[in-house]
Amino acid sequence: MQFRFSSIDKLPEPPGRATTRGTIVHRALELLFIRPAAQRTPAALDTDLATALAEYRTHPDWVGLGLDTDDAAAFERECSRLVERYFTMEDPTAVREIGLELRMEAAVGNLSLRGIIDRLELDANGELIVTDYKTGRPPSSNYEQKSLAGVHFYAFLCQEVLGRRPALIRLMYLSSGETIETVPNEQSVRFITTRTAAVWNAVERACVTGDFRPRTSRLCDHCSFQRWCPAFGGDPDQALTEAPAAYAALLDHAWPRDDQVVSVAG
Ligand code: SF4
DSSP states (O other): OHHIIIIISOOOOOOOHHHHHHHHHHHHHHHHHHSOGGGOOHHHHHHHHHHHHHHHTTSHHHHTTOOOHHHHHHHHHHHHHHHHHHHHHOOGGGOEEEEEEEEEEEEETTEEEEEEEEEEEEOTTSOEEEEEEEOSOOOOGGGHHHHHGGGHHHHHHHHHHHSOOOSEEEEEETTTTEEEEEOOOHHHHHHHHHHHHHHHHHHHHHHHHTOOOOOOSGGGGGOTTGGGOGGGTOOHHHHHHHHHHHHHHHHHHHSOOGGGOOOOOO
């Protein structure tokens, strides 16, 4: 059901604090790695975080959070803690990056799969390593392998676009300082294509029948579309007009128009 709301009806969703924080921290790390290796210092990353924050000040993902001054300061401290932890995890001057925020696209049958790789680098043997920054909590050990299944998608993209499978995929959890690594293999990459084909068949069937079923879980608490979800007594068709209107009202409320801005003199 959520897939219909977000990917088929393409309804806007209010920004979330965690997502916006993640986007800004990713941008700060991208800026750090644009610098020559010797200049990648903690002070440089502070500057890059300030730049990233400034870039997002007028972005709907920031504005829509509606942060007041205290809240904005707390938000910035949360970002600072994440970038500070980064330096306890690796030495960026030793990284041999060959791509940042790489957008890749590959075909599976008549589908195009697209993804963005945070950082692609070479190890000492010239093998590819994919690094993915995570700003959320790391998975518990019970769920670790399950949560890693999706990252083999990056290996699939590299294999299709660059003709080489990465030797390693690293997930850096900046919230805890943990790094989880997985070695992709032929089977894990092949699984991406079989699973994609199966999911796409299910999507096509649902589009024909209109049968997009809700599947409730703990994640419903974080779902922007809950009020229109049949599992919660809502009407999905009403979301088509109500969700864009709610989003526009949110931005209008959080982002004062020029005539609402009060200037304080003296
Ligand atoms: S509220 Fe739950 S079941 Fe309904 S669309 Fe959202 S995630 Fe799916």
